[in-house]
Every structure is written in C-alpha cells, then in structure tokens.
Amino acid sequence: MALTPLADYNYETHNIEKNLSQFSSVSRIELEADGEFFVTLLKEVYQLNCLQKQNQDKFLINLQDIKQMLIEVTSPFKKDIYTWRKIFQIYLEYKIFVGNTESDREERNWEFSQSQLTCFIDRIDNSHLVKRLKHPLSKIVYENFVKLNIRLILMKKFQYFNQLATTKLIKKHDKKTSLISDSMFRDLIEKYFLPEDTFKSLCCAMEQLTTIIPQIDDYNCPICLNIAWKPIRLCCSHVFCVRCLVKSVRKGMRNCPICRAKDAVYNANQKNLDMCLMNFLDLYFPLEVHKKQKDDDRERVAEEMEAITGLRIE
Ligand SMILES: [Zn+2]
Ligand SMILES: [Zn+2]
Known part of the structure; x- marks a missing residue:
C-alpha cells in the first residue's frame, strides 16, 4: 500500500499556489465581450473543481488505508492500545475539524484547523507518546494520520482561496463594466465548488477514525x-x-x-x-x-x- 509522502503534500501546496496565480491572471486577459469573461471564468473554476475532486478521492483512499492499519495496530491483542487511546484523547481535545460535544458540532475553518493541528503535533512530540508505540507499524500509522489531517486542511484552504478569488474577480468585473452579475453569477459558480456538506462529512470521517479505539468515558x-x-x-x-x-x-x-x-x-x-x-x-x-x-x-x-x-x- 502506498501512502502519499510529505513531499507530495508540498508539491500539492505548490500546485495550489500555481493554479491560484494562473487563476488570478484571468482578470488580466483582454476580453472583447462579457460573455467571454464568464465562459473563461467558468472553465477555470470547473478545472479547479476537477482538481479538488481528485484531492477528495485521494483523501478517501488514504482514509480507508489508515483505518485498516489502525484496526490492526490498536487491536487489544497488541501492546499499543493504551498509547493510541491517549493520542486520540489528546487529538479530540483540540477539536481540529469539528466540535465533538452535544452543544458544538460546528465545522472549523482552515485557519483554526491548521493552528489546532500544529498544537496537537507539538503536544504529542512533547509527550513522547509516539516513542512509546511498540508495534513497528504504529509509528508509520501515526505519521500517515498526521499527513491525512494536513491533506484535509490543504483541501479546505484550496476551496477557500478559490472561492475568494472568484468573488473578487466577479466584483472587479462588475466594477469595471457597471453590470450587476455578482449575486446571480456567484450562485451559479458556487455549484462548481465542492459542497459544504461534503466537506463537513470529510471532517467528520477524519474525527471518526478515533472511534476505532473505545474510550473509557x-x-x-x-x-x-x-x-x-x-x-x-x-x-x-x-x-x-x-x-x-x-x-x-x-x-x-x-x-x-x-x-x-x-x-x-x-x-x-x-x-x-x-x-x-x-x-x-x-x-x-x-x-x-x-x-x-x-x-x-x-x-x-x-x-x-x-x-x-x-x-x-x-
Ligand atoms: Zn434507565
Ligand atoms: Zn458504579
């Protein structure tokens, strides 16, 4: 089974930035008609969404891989169950992607998720819990678990900046042409982005990995x-x-x-x-x-x- 190494995540970040810069360059194309502007923008957004769908597929494949490995390393017949339980207890404290209490099931924005994930990783490093994992596969599973978190944050970031760029481009177009396409066209273009519900379900799936290990509470x-x-x-x-x-x-x-x-x-x-x-x-x-x-x-x-x-x- 091949999991995406960290280098690939850096590569993906680079790609996101590259795409964004290409995307923003759309606003500098000399266009002869408004229709041309909308068609060009729609094409770009469609391509970005294809990329995002590929990211989603990779995320789901990795999620399944990690789930299977977690089931193996956290088996009660292996020695790591208590260490993994502690790691996940700490993970849930940070509520990285969604709230996990009755009164708070809200999805977090990418900035919050990113800063919470950093705090979680630091805390785990300081606790030396990973060093205590005995099963040879456990340390690899932990690394891949962290990478999967990073992948989801990158996807959220990708979506956020693409939506922001689209909104800015439409606003700029409206300002230059004195047309009012903003709300109408934005509603249309929103349909090309990954729905918010899909994101929430990915975030919940991420958190649900922790339920593989029963918690004493x-x-x-x-x-x-x-x-x-x-x-x-x-x-x-x-x-x-x-x-x-x-x-x-x-x-x-x-x-x-x-x-x-x-x-x-x-x-x-x-x-x-x-x-x-x-x-x-x-x-x-x-x-x-x-x-x-x-x-x-x-x-x-x-x-x-x-x-x-x-x-x-x-
Ligand atoms: Zn009763
Ligand atoms: Zn009792």
Whole structure:
C-alpha cells in the first residue's frame, strides 16, 4: 500500500499556489465581450473543481488505508492500545475539524484547523507518546494520520482561496463594466465548488477514525464514574456497575436513577449481567478492570469488617 509522502503534500501546496496565480491572471486577459469573461471564468473554476475532486478521492483512499492499519495496530491483542487511546484523547481535545460535544458540532475553518493541528503535533512530540508505540507499524500509522489531517486542511484552504478569488474577480468585473452579475453569477459558480456538506462529512470521517479505539468515558458507571465492571443492564437499557446497584438496593432504591423506569433496579437479578459487555470491557480496558476489581474487593472487606466489629474502615 502506498501512502502519499510529505513531499507530495508540498508539491500539492505548490500546485495550489500555481493554479491560484494562473487563476488570478484571468482578470488580466483582454476580453472583447462579457460573455467571454464568464465562459473563461467558468472553465477555470470547473478545472479547479476537477482538481479538488481528485484531492477528495485521494483523501478517501488514504482514509480507508489508515483505518485498516489502525484496526490492526490498536487491536487489544497488541501492546499499543493504551498509547493510541491517549493520542486520540489528546487529538479530540483540540477539536481540529469539528466540535465533538452535544452543544458544538460546528465545522472549523482552515485557519483554526491548521493552528489546532500544529498544537496537537507539538503536544504529542512533547509527550513522547509516539516513542512509546511498540508495534513497528504504529509509528508509520501515526505519521500517515498526521499527513491525512494536513491533506484535509490543504483541501479546505484550496476551496477557500478559490472561492475568494472568484468573488473578487466577479466584483472587479462588475466594477469595471457597471453590470450587476455578482449575486446571480456567484450562485451559479458556487455549484462548481465542492459542497459544504461534503466537506463537513470529510471532517467528520477524519474525527471518526478515533472511534476505532473505545474510550473509557463511554463505559463508565454513571453512579461511581469508574468502569462499569460487572455491568448490569437494567430493563430500561441503562448500565451500572454491580457494586453501585447492590448499594442502591440496600438504600431502598427501586427505580432506575437515570430514567426513573419503575422497579428497574428492584427487579434486576443475575440475568441482567451483560456478559457480552463484560467480555468487551475485559478485553479493551484490562487495567481499569483490574483496578476496579481491587477497589470493589477492598470495599467489600471493609463492609464485612464493619458488620462484624461495628467499626468503619476507610
Ligand atoms: Zn458504579
Ligand atoms: Zn434507565
């Protein structure tokens, strides 16, 4: 499998600049009729969009390649899963292309993406996380992951400057000819650019690469905020660790503490233990499971001692 080396990205940047300069030179062509101006401009924009579509195709091919490699190197049977999880936790903090919270799903502009990506790379360099990756393929995957981010930023930049140049050219034409083609022609020409929705879906696809590795926040018990080890799935589908539910029953709780489903806690029994999820947690979060087991054991011993002696051991 061949991935585009960094030199190619530099080459692409050079090409973008070359195209832009050629494009801006359109405004200096002596034109005999307005129609000639519009046709020339449309042809140029069409060619630029063909280039952008090629970029999009390359991006999607690389995305699939990296996805496959990530699946391999982040396998729970390999040694890099915790390091990769940390790298992606940091990556998501920077919200490079889109927001990743309920209240913020906004796409970022190319300048923001570029500065956030730089901060992310610096932080990873300073953390020495990449050096800790053990699988021979892991370091290559990280490099290619960074390059894929750069490719997407270049595409966003390419689109931004092409749209800006088009708008400026039309405005200049209108000023020189005293015609009002601005809004009407701009609407027409916009159709030649990659739609904003396409960009947003590319940005989301980029961020979704991180979901290949399950993150602990998605598997925490909502009561104790630790891993939901031995996970009890109530009839309402909410999941808690068995320790929290045992303690809740002792306190007389009957309903689900999240959705208030009637008697969901009271009626739960060993059949509610989600074995599938339990095996998954054991496989992907062995350190967290081990710590939770030890904490639960310690807590149980303390409870038993208290029952016998009446003294609470912290
Ligand atoms: Zn819990
Ligand atoms: Zn519930």
